[in-house]
Amino acid sequence: MIATVFRLELRRSRSLVGWMALLGVAYAGTMSLFYPRMVESNQALQEWLKVFPKELVAAFGMEAGLTDPGTFFNVYIFSMLWPIMAAIVGILLATRPVAADFDRGFLELSLSTRVSRVRYLLASVAMQVVAMVVLAVLTVATILVVGPLIGYPWDAARFSMAALLLVTSGCAIAAVTLLLAVVTLSRATAGGIVAGALVIMYLLHAVAAIEPSLGDLSYLSVFHYLDPVAAIDTGAVPVQGLAVFAVVAVTCWLASLWAFSRRDLLA
Amino acid sequence: MSNVIETHALTRSYGSRRGVMDVELAVAEGEVFGFLGPNGAGKTTTIRLLAGSIRPTSGWARVLGLDTWSQATIVHREMALLPSDPGYLPELTAGEQLEYLCALRGLPRGAWRRLCERLELDPTVRIGKLSRGNRQKVAVVQVFMGRERLLVMDEPTTGLDPLMQREFLSLLAEARADGRSVFLSSHNLPEVERGCDRVAIIREGRIIDVSPVQALLGEHWRSINLVVDAPVPPGTFDLPNVRVLAAGARDLHLMARGDVNPLIRRIAALEVRDIAITTPDIEDVFMRFYDRSEPEAEPAAGSEAAAEPATAPGPVAEPEPGPEHLAAAGEVTR
Numbered sequence: 001m002i003a004t005v006f007r008l009e010l011r012r013s014r015s016l017v018g019w020m021a022l023l024g025v026a027y028a029g030t031m032s033l034f035y036p037r038m039v040e041s042n043q044a045l046q047e048w049l050k051v052f053p054k055e056l057v058a059a060f061g062m063e064a065g066l067t068d069p070g071t072f073f074n075v076y077i078f079s080m081l082w083p084i085m086a087a088i089v090g091i092l093l094a095t096r097p098v099a100a101d102f103d104r105g106f107l108e109l110s111l112s113t114r115v116s117r118v119r120y121l122l123a124s125v126a127m128q129v130v131a132m133v134v135l136a137v138l139t140v141a142t143i144l145v146v147g148p149l150i151g152y153p154w155d156a157a158r159f160s161m162a163a164l165l166l167v168t169s170g171c172a173i174a175a176v177t178l179l180l181a182v183v184t185l186s187r188a189t190a191g192g193i194v195a196g197a198l199v200i201m202y203l204l205h206a207v208a209a210i211e212p213s214l215g216d217l218s219y220l221s222v223f224h225y226l227d228p229v230a231a232i233d234t235g236a237v238p239v240q241g242l243a244v245f246a247v248v249a250v251t252c253w254l255a256s257l258w259a260f261s262r263r264d265l266l267a
Numbered sequence: 268m269s270n271v272i273e274t275h276a277l278t279r280s281y282g283s284r285r286g287v288m289d290v291e292l293a294v295a296e297g298e299v300f301g302f303l304g305p306n307g308a309g310k311t312t313t314i315r316l317l318a319g320s321i322r323p324t325s326g327w328a329r330v331l332g333l334d335t336w337s338q339a340t341i342v343h344r345e346m347a348l349l350p351s352d353p354g355y356l357p358e359l360t361a362g363e364q365l366e367y368l369c370a371l372r373g374l375p376r377g378a379w380r381r382l383c384e385r386l387e388l389d390p391t392v393r394i395g396k397l398s399r400g401n402r403q404k405v406a407v408v409q410v411f412m413g414r415e416r417l418l419v420m421d422e423p424t425t426g427l428d429p430l431m432q433r434e435f436l437s438l439l440a441e442a443r444a445d446g447r448s449v450f451l452s453s454h455n456l457p458e459v460e461r462g463c464d465r466v467a468i469i470r471e472g473r474i475i476d477v478s479p480v481q482a483l484l485g486e487h488w489r490s491i492n493l494v495v496d497a498p499v500p501p502g503t504f505d506l507p508n509v510r511v512l513a514a515g516a517r518d519l520h521l522m523a524r525g526d527v528n529p530l531i532r533r534i535a536a537l538e539v540r541d542i543a544i545t546t547p548d549i550e551d552v553f554m555r556f557y558d559r560s561e562p563e564a565e566p567a568a569g570s571e572a573a574a575e576p577a578t579a580p581g582p583v584a585e586p587e588p589g590p591e592h593l594a595a596a597g598e599v600t601r
Contacts, residue, residue: 001370001371004370004371008367012356012358101354103354105352105353106353106354106355106356108318108320108348108353109348109354109355109409111320112320112346112347112348112350113343113371113372114340114343114344114371114372114373115340116340264320264321264322265315265320265321266281
């Protein structure tokens with residue numbers, strides 16, 4: 001039963017995941033091709049960055065300079081493109097099987113069969129994980145494939161750690177959305193709360209970077225933990241980020257399963 | 268004969284909104300049970316409680332002896348549900364949608380094909396491109412395609428044309444012949460009349476009458492308009508269950524209830540040019556139960572409500588027919 005539900009989820013998700021993967025590959029590839037020009041223009045770039053207030057440079061995490069690989073890929077891909085992709089895919093996939101299908105009257109039909117609510121939702125969770133893995137792996141793999149072509153054979157192990165961080169962060173976003181979708185049975189409410197919270201967290205992260213006295217605010221932001229710079233530059237395992245995202249994801253998924261198995265299918 | 272559905276003091280409240288209160292139902296194995304009520308009366312809430320989609324506030328509902336909420340997944344092995352206005356996935360074809368539901372219900376692949384052919388439903392068309400009626404055919408196919416012992420349907424013929432409604436009644440009869448039980452919520456009284464053994468009427472969340480269908484309808488007045496070639500001799504329609512409302516030179520308006528065979532025999536003796544019979548529709552039946560201004564009277568003959576007045580108050584007595592019945596809407600057969 002769970003395989004049947006998962007296959008349907010896979011089918012319904014392929015277009016969304018496909019287009020998002022294409023976006024990730026195209027963007028990551030383009031930015032990777034752009035990296036040598038960054039290095040060549042390092043001196044001019046440093047002069048250019050001096051034009052900006054230090055606070056603004058700090059807010060975008062560019063203090064280390066854009067020729068640093070970790071900073072470059074973090075600024076342009078991992079903390080910019082990825083959160084957008086993860087939010088779009090996470091919100092759409094996590095709200096669809098519960099809230100959206102409830103609205104259209106499909107959920108009641110599916111759950112009137114032999115499949116239990118827990119198994120039904122587990123199939124959705126599996127789809128969320130698969131989608132995040134596909135997107136993160138393809139995005140990072142593109143960087144690794146383009147690297148040798150531009151004369152920068154990146155360390156696959158270090159970028160794999162970055163990919164793992166992307167996967168767990170995407171899963172955390174999807175899991176929180178799923179929990180909200182189960183609780184509210186409203187796609188708009190669940191998606192709106194998560195999207196709004198991500199914007200607020202981005203601002204908190206920026207404010208914390210600009211004003212040192214408010215630095216602790218960054219701990220409330222997903223962007224504080226979504227930082228693979230050290231992993232790419234030094235090979236350090238991003239333990240804090242992985243742990244936080246994993247705990248949030250697993251907790252929210254378990255809470256979703258618990259709540260879904262007990263709640264009325266009633267808005 | 269055991270009961271496939273049993274409820275006791277089944278209550279579901281939605282805060283300030285009314286749900287259902289103290290619903291007592293017992294549907295026997297092999298029975299086709301109709302469930303009538305206007306919009307908002309509590310039909311869909313009752314069906315959701317039976318399907319385990321929502322939890323009772325108090326009381327309980329059992330299907331095949333199993334609690335519908337805590338043992339829902341086991342109940343679903345023996346129950347096929349056609350919910351009110353089911354939403355299929357527009358990106359799938361009808362066949363793909365039905366195949367998916369087959370898999371979830373543990374049915375063999377293609378279990379839906381025979382019924383699609385019978386209902387003239389093209390399974391290769393995407394759901395999103397199907398008309399309202401054809402989408403309802405998908406719903407009918409999915410509820411009948413399995414071998415579950417109990418079929419629960421919420422207004423299954425909405426949007427179906429008369430030919431398909433007839434086909435639906437055939438499927439219902441076949442299900443009954445196979446010993447399957449059916450719980451059928453409907454607005455369509457002829458459908459209930461032709462397909463059901465017993466019927467429950469729900470008003471404002473409470474069951475107000477449970478009767479065999481014939482007992483329910485037999486108590487109700489039918490309107491008969493006759494056009495004849497020659498004047499009718501006086502006393503022709505002096506029957507205890509017939510009233511002559513208007514008698515012209517060649518046209519008559521009669522009201523009849525109960526056994527109509529004596530009346531038909533007398534009409535057959537005349538030279539009839541035209542006849543129109545208006546059967547009672549759901550509005551007529553509801554009027555009996557819904558007119559709060561009238562004092563409550565004894566339930567219909569055969570009504571189970573008569574045996575349990577505490578849980579199912581009797582209907583309001585139907586008034587003698589008057590001119591207002593002329594305007595009653597209903598199914599007209601010529």
